[in-house]
Amino acid sequence: MKKGFTIKKILINLIAFFVGILTMIPFVWMISASLMKTGESAKYPPKFFPSEVDFSHYIFLFQNLEMTRYFFNSLALALLVTMISLLFNSMAAYAFAKLRFGVKDKLFKFLLSLMIVPGQVTMLPLFLMLKQLGFINSYFGIIIPGMASVFGIFLLRQFMMSIPDSLIDAARIDGASDLKIFFKIIIPLSKSVLITLGIFTFIGTWNDFLWPLIVMTDSSMYTLPVALASLMGEHTQDTELMMAGSVITILPVVILFAFVQKYYISGILVGSIKE
Amino acid sequence: MKEKSNFWLVFLFLSPALSAILFFFIIPVVAALLISFTDFDIYSLGDLRRLRFIGFENYLKLFRDELFFKALFNTFYFVLVGGPLSILVSLFAALLLNSKLVKFKKLFRTIYFIPVVTTIVAVAIVWRYLYHPRFGILNYLISFLGINPVDWLGDPVFAMPAIIILAVWKNFGYNMILFIAGLQNIPVELYEAAELDGASNWFKFKSITLPLLAPTTFFTSIITMIGYFQLFAEPYIMTQGGPLNSTLSIVLYMYQEGFRWWNMGYSVSIAFVLFLIILSGTIIQFRYEKRIHY
Numbered sequence: 001m002k003k004g005f006t007i008k009k010i011l012i013n014l015i016a017f018f019v020g021i022l023t024m025i026p027f028v029w030m031i032s033a034s035l036m037k038t039g040e041s042a043k044y045p046p047k048f049f050p051s052e053v054d055f056s057h058y059i060f061l062f063q064n065l066e067m068t069r070y071f072f073n074s075l076a077l078a079l080l081v082t083m084i085s086l087l088f089n090s091m092a093a094y095a096f097a098k099l100r101f102g103v104k105d106k107l108f109k110f111l112l113s114l115m116i117v118p119g120q121v122t123m124l125p126l127f128l129m130l131k132q133l134g135f136i137n138s139y140f141g142i143i144i145p146g147m148a149s150v151f152g153i154f155l156l157r158q159f160m161m162s163i164p165d166s167l168i169d170a171a172r173i174d175g176a177s178d179l180k181i182f183f184k185i186i187i188p189l190s191k192s193v194l195i196t197l198g199i200f201t202f203i204g205t206w207n208d209f210l211w212p213l214i215v216m217t218d219s220s221m222y223t224l225p226v227a228l229a230s231l232m233g234e235h236t237q238d239t240e241l242m243m244a245g246s247v248i249t250i251l252p253v254v255i256l257f258a259f260v261q262k263y264y265i266s267g268i269l270v271g272s273i274k275e
Numbered sequence: 276m277k278e279k280s281n282f283w284l285v286f287l288f289l290s291p292a293l294s295a296i297l298f299f300f301i302i303p304v305v306a307a308l309l310i311s312f313t314d315f316d317i318y319s320l321g322d323l324r325r326l327r328f329i330g331f332e333n334y335l336k337l338f339r340d341e342l343f344f345k346a347l348f349n350t351f352y353f354v355l356v357g358g359p360l361s362i363l364v365s366l367f368a369a370l371l372l373n374s375k376l377v378k379f380k381k382l383f384r385t386i387y388f389i390p391v392v393t394t395i396v397a398v399a400i401v402w403r404y405l406y407h408p409r410f411g412i413l414n415y416l417i418s419f420l421g422i423n424p425v426d427w428l429g430d431p432v433f434a435m436p437a438i439i440i441l442a443v444w445k446n447f448g449y450n451m452i453l454f455i456a457g458l459q460n461i462p463v464e465l466y467e468a469a470e471l472d473g474a475s476n477w478f479k480f481k482s483i484t485l486p487l488l489a490p491t492t493f494f495t496s497i498i499t500m501i502g503y504f505q506l507f508a509e510p511y512i513m514t515q516g517g518p519l520n521s522t523l524s525i526v527l528y529m530y531q532e533g534f535r536w537w538n539m540g541y542s543v544s545i546a547f548v549l550f551l552i553i554l555s556g557t558i559i560q561f562r563y564e565k566r567i568h569y
Contacts, residue, residue: 008376009376012376012377013377013378016371016377016379016383019368019371019383019387020383020386023387023389023390023444024386024389025412026390026398026401026402027389027401029401029405029412030401033404041404041410042409042410043410044409044410045415046411046415088291088295089292091287091288091291091292092288092289092293095285095288095289099280099285099288100278100279100280101279101280101282101285102279111296114300116554116557117300117304118501118504118549118550118553120505120526120529120546120549121303121304121307121543121546121547121549121550122300122303122304122307123303123533123546124307124310124533124534124539124543124546125302125303125304125306125307125310125543126299126303127534128306129299144295145299145300147291147292147295147299148291148292148293148295148296150296153292178280178284182288203392207392207393207394209394209395209508209511210507210508210530224394225396225397225508226396228396228397228400229396229511232512239404242400243400243401245397245400246397246401249394249397250393250394250397250398253393253394254389257388257392258385261385261388265388268449269452269453269456272456272494
């Protein structure tokens with residue numbers, strides 16, 4: 001009995017370890033190949049580690065291929081979309097959670113029903129609209145459609161509903177205005193869920209591809225994923241260079257995730273709670 | 276304190292988000308529907324007088340479009356094979372990390388989850404090289420199992436499976452988190468009672484774990500299906516829809532028609548068919564869930 005238990009334990013830990021290795025191989029190889037000399041990664045049998053560490057591809061990306069610009073575009077857009085949408089979504093969420101008005105439930109249900117419509121349906125009309133407004137190849141082209149999201153409103157509302165009404169009523173009796181209640185009570189109390197949604201939005205905007213590909217046609221406005229896709233066309237053979245570009249794109253979100261895992265994972269779980 | 280809130284107050288709080296959703300989501304959806312009944316293309320973009328209302332012509336054309344059927348077939352292949360496979364791998368990983376015997380659970384959970392947060396464009400580029408027929412490590416690794424090199428992305432038979440493998444690797448961590456939460460919600464007493472009756476592990480899994488996980492399985496199936504129907508970046512980066520259109524997806528076809536050839540009316544009708552497919556898929560799953568609900 002005891003022995004069978006130990007073998008089982010070793011076996012199951014080995015499987016867990018093995019799955020972990022399989023999950024990590026693409027990343028390990030990506031980082032490793034990005035540090036190889038040009039051409040070193042295209043050898044048989046494949047090499048897992050560089051013979052000597054070579055940073056030249058990173059330097060080339062930043063010095064000759066405008067990587068700084070793309071990085072800045074991605075960072076600025078992700079930050080702007082995150083901040084604006086957090087403000088707009090939390091205001092709407094507060095109204096749905098705590099204010100009283102006639103059509104509230106119907107309106108909220110209608111909003112939720114919009115989640116079934118895939119974003120691709122809106123892309124062409126939105127493109128034409130933003131073109132009319134002169135927002136193609138501008139940050140507005142990405143910020144405007146990202147200003148509010150039904151999912152964000154839903155997530156924040158679920159949390160704000162759990163804030164006791166007595167807190168709000170007490171503040172009101174003390175003469176606090178609704179704006180003051182919102183900014184001084186609701187927002188600070190919702191800090192954890194705001195961080196969660198903020199991380200979701202930041203990572204989502206950073207990783208987004210189809211919409212930036214459509215709106216940003218001028219190379220100076222590319223985000224990292226669009227720039228990578230375009231580099232792929234010209235530098236298909238430069239494996240090491242493409243891997244360095246991938247590292248630069250992936251690393252910031254992975255580092256962010258490492259620090260804020262707890263919030264991200266709790267967000268997935270809250271988001272899955274059915275009405 | 277049950278009286279209604281001041282109208283202007285409600286308006287102030289709701290209007291920023293709701294007007295953004297109205298102008299940049301709802302109106303575009305309605306506009307898309309209208310455009311799908313026209314022959315809006317690059318010529319009418321220059322001169323709107325050339326725009327004609329053509330009724331259901333775009334949708335009828337889709338029925339006769341072999342390339343569209345190819346895209347439809349490929350996308351269903353991806354959803355119907357890749358979706359269940361993703362969920363199985365997620366469930367397997369969740370059971371693994373939920374086992375009392377496994378050490379370093381948190382570390383493994385983080386590692387398994389990392390692909391989920393990474394940029395799909397970047398990982399698709401990495402996998403393109405992993406799949407390289409001569410220098411890719413995948414072929415190198417399977418050569419130890421005695422398997423001959425496979426031209427993963429260059430062979431119409433293997434291109435879609437290659438994309439499915441990438442998608443499973445990229446996404447299993449997400450549903451795994453949901454399954455772990457589902458598993459932890461199952462009362463331990465149920466297993467203890469079954470053990471007293473001498474139940475086997477398989478019996479416990481089949482009769483306790485699976486039925487009680489049904490709500491989680493249902494939720495993960497729906498979100499996975501919705502997400503997988505929108506397949507785009509993987510074929511765009513790795514195969515451009517090839518070889519022989521074997522990885523052309525609905526969204527990739529929509530993108531090419533709309534934003535490469537500027538057949539806008541046609542492109543939008545493709546987007547609407549995608550919407551109808553996702554809607555029907557969701558309704559079917561809800562029906563099915565009602566039937567199996569305990």
